[in-house]
Amino acid sequence: NAAAVAALLQEYAVDLTPAKLEAVLETTARDVEGAPASSGADLVTGSGLIDAQAALDEFPAADAGPDQTVATGSNMTLDGTGSTDNKAITAFSWSQVSGPPMTLNNADTAQAGFTAPTTTSTLAFELKVTDADGLSTVDTIQVSVDDSSSSSSSGGGGGGCTMGSGNGPLDPMLLLLVALSGLIMFRKKAQSQT
Numbered sequence: 001n002a003a004a005v006a007a008l009l010q011e012y013a014v015d016l017t018p019a020k021l022e023a024v025l026e027t028t029a030r031d032v033e034g035a036p037a038s039s040g041a042d043l044v045t046g047s048g049l050i051d052a053q054a055a056l057d058e059f060p061a062a063d064a065g066p067d068q069t070v071a072t073g074s075n076m077t078l079d080g081t082g083s084t085d086n087k088a089i090t091a092f093s094w095s096q097v098s099g100p101p102m103t104l105n106n107a108d109t110a111q112a113g114f115t116a117p118t119t120t121s122t123l124a125f126e127l128k129v130t131d132a133d134g135l136s137t138v139d140t141i142q143v144s145v146d147d148s149s150s151s152s153s154s155g156g157g158g159g160g161c162t163m164g165s166g167n168g169p170l171d172p173m174l175l176l177l178v179a180l181s182g183l184i185m186f187r188k189k190a191q192s193q194t
Helices: 002-012 018-028 052-057 172-192
Strands: 068-071 075-079 089-098 111-115 121-131 136-146
Touching: 002 018, 002 052, 018 052, 075 136
Parallel strands: 068 136
Antiparallel strands: 075 111, 089 121, 121 136
């Protein structure tokens, strides 16, 4: 269903114009044999079918990295180098979305930096990546600023970094791995009992 795929893409991407949406759907339409669709009666997908996964793959995947915990007053590096695209990412843009205002250095690069406030607080930053086709997506990172000595900034060895704040959704791959390991353990136990 074209409307469902269009809604999915609009939810996933930012700044998606009707022209960009049409271009993505045209580029990713496939005929019944899986080859690129040719022109046809349907002006968007020609004589082909919409391939939702291929359409999603046209967009860059912004990755602001895992949530972090840093010490008050420490230097912090926001790292978006895990962002990917099927062609090339042409622009990075970091912005602060919550917390005490911070001055971001190199906010138009994959790695931006700032000095953490001297008081305990929670900050959130958004990374927007844009690819060569002008398609964009965003990702957000939460930075907890803690005055304890056990915290450290990212960029060193990740010493005091935490994997998530406990407030966000779990990574789907992590859930899949947990489910698969549970299935394997169950099968081994069942085989050992027979």
